[in-house]
Amino acid sequence: xxxxxxxxxxxxDGYVRELGRRLRGPRRLRHDLLAEVRAGLxxxxxxxxxxxxxxxxxxxEAIQEFGPAEELAPLFQAEIVAAQGRRxxxxxxxxxxxxxxxxxxxxxxxxxxSGPTSPLVPVVARFQDTLSLLVGATAAVCLLAFARxxxxxxxxxxxxxxxxxxxxxxxxxMSAVMAILTGxxxxxxxxxxxxxxxxxxxxxxxxxxxxxxxxxxxSESATTDRALGSA
Amino acid sequence: MRPDSVxxxxxxxxxxxxxxxxxxxxxxxxxxxxxSGQALDLPTGTVYPALRRLEAAGWLAGSWSTVAGRQRRTxxxxxxxxxxxxxxxxxxxxxxAVVSRVLSGEPA
Numbered sequence: 001x002x003x004x005x006x007x008x009x010x011x012x013d014g015y016v017r018e019l020g021r022r023l024r025g026p027r028r029l030r031h032d033l034l035a036e037v038r039a040g041l042x043x044x045x046x047x048x049x050x051x052x053x054x055x056x057x058x059x060x061e062a063i064q065e066f067g068p069a070e071e072l073a074p075l076f077q078a079e080i081v082a083a084q085g086r087r088x089x090x091x092x093x094x095x096x097x098x099x100x101x102x103x104x105x106x107x108x109x110x111x112x113x114s115g116p117t118s119p120l121v122p123v124v125a126r127f128q129d130t131l132s133l134l135v136g137a138t139a140a141v142c143l144l145a146f147a148r149x150x151x152x153x154x155x156x157x158x159x160x161x162x163x164x165x166x167x168x169x170x171x172x173x174m175s176a177v178m179a180i181l182t183g184x185x186x187x188x189x190x191x192x193x194x195x196x197x198x199x200x201x202x203x204x205x206x207x208x209x210x211x212x213x214x215x216x217x218x219s220e221s222a223t224t225d226r227a228l229g230s231a
Numbered sequence: 232m233r234p235d236s237v238x239x240x241x242x243x244x245x246x247x248x249x250x251x252x253x254x255x256x257x258x259x260x261x262x263x264x265x266x267s268g269q270a271l272d273l274p275t276g277t278v279y280p281a282l283r284r285l286e287a288a289g290w291l292a293g294s295w296s297t298v299a300g301r302q303r304r305t306x307x308x309x310x311x312x313x314x315x316x317x318x319x320x321x322x323x324x325x326x327x328a329v330v331s332r333v334l335s336g337e338p339a
Contacts, residue, residue, distance in 0.1 A: 033279070033283070035302040036256060036279060036302065036303070036304045037256075037276070037279055038301075038302070039255075039256070039257075039301040039302050039303045040255075040256040040257045040260075040275075040279065040303075042301060043256075043257035043258075043301070043303075044257055044260070044275065047257070047261070062275075065274070065275050066274060066275050066276040067274025067275065067276040067277065068274075071274070072274065072276040072277065072280075075276075075277060075280040076279070076280050078280065078284075079280050079283045079284065079287070082284075082287055083287075086287075146287070147287070147288060147289060148288060149242065149284060149285065149287075149288035149290070150284075151284075
């Protein structure tokens with residue numbers, strides 16, 4: 001090999017790049033994992049060179065001892081999946097009870113307008129509140145699952161993702177039903193319109209986080225299963 | 232020593248070497264080698280995800296420090312980590328005693 005990879009740091013950087021190519025997920029997370037590996041490999045190379053070995057050979061030895069990128073990547077990827085799953089669960093815990101609270105405050109303050117509406121409105125509202133609490137509680141349980149020492153975070157990550165997607169869809173449907181039930185009255189209430197807009201944004205954020213978790217959890221491969229020790 | 236035997240206990244071994252003092256990645260690897268009398272032979276790369284996993288479980292607390300352009304993450308045992316280590320030690324004592332007894336073929 002010739003060119004800029006001739007020096008010992010180049011060897012290490014080349015290996016870290018190779019490992020990085022096999023990782024998917026939030027950029028910051030990947031960067032942090034790889035930075036730690038790079039520092040560790042350079043430390044190892046320095047230690048090997050202290051016994052008088054040639055710096056480039058010392059780096060090569062450190063990389064050899066580290067293990068093949070192909071085999072190690074699934075272990076690092078598992079940590080990324082776990083981190084994303086946790087993030088999604090946290091977003092759900094914050095979003096759904098938060099939305100429920102926001103809407104309750106709006107109605108209670110009277111800013112959402114009052115006047116004759118369908119008797120179904122309070123029913124749907126209560127249903128929505130109960131659902132939000134249940135979803136929030138389920139997500140909290142999910143977080144507890146992540147706090148345990150686990151080797152394969154894909155299942156809890158998929159669970160958090162499924163929860164986020166289905167809860168967002170359900171919430172969106174119920175909001176549509178509410179809008180229809182209240183008739184055109186809401187269209188004249190600026191605060192209510194704002195609240196609908198804000199809800200839509202929150203649901204979109206939850207969905208985006210959930211889809212990310214789902215994509216990461218679903219990048220399965222035979223290597224991953226073998227590496228993580230699952231059947 | 233078979234790699235399979237070590238891999239299952241890697242978490243406990245990492246907790247044990249961090250019992251004395253906080254260490255960063257490469258120092259953990261060196262401590263594992265030293266305290267095992269050079270007998271432990273694992274791909275050193277497996278230690279880094281294990282450290283992250285232990286941190287996610289709340290047994291380690293990590294912090295960054297950048298020295299001469301090297302971004303190292305130092306890990307220390309948390310209180311929960313110390314409790315986990317004590318549990319692992321007790322579990323190992325029981326387990327190894329049982330296995331030794333059975334393998335040696337002594338009467339019960």
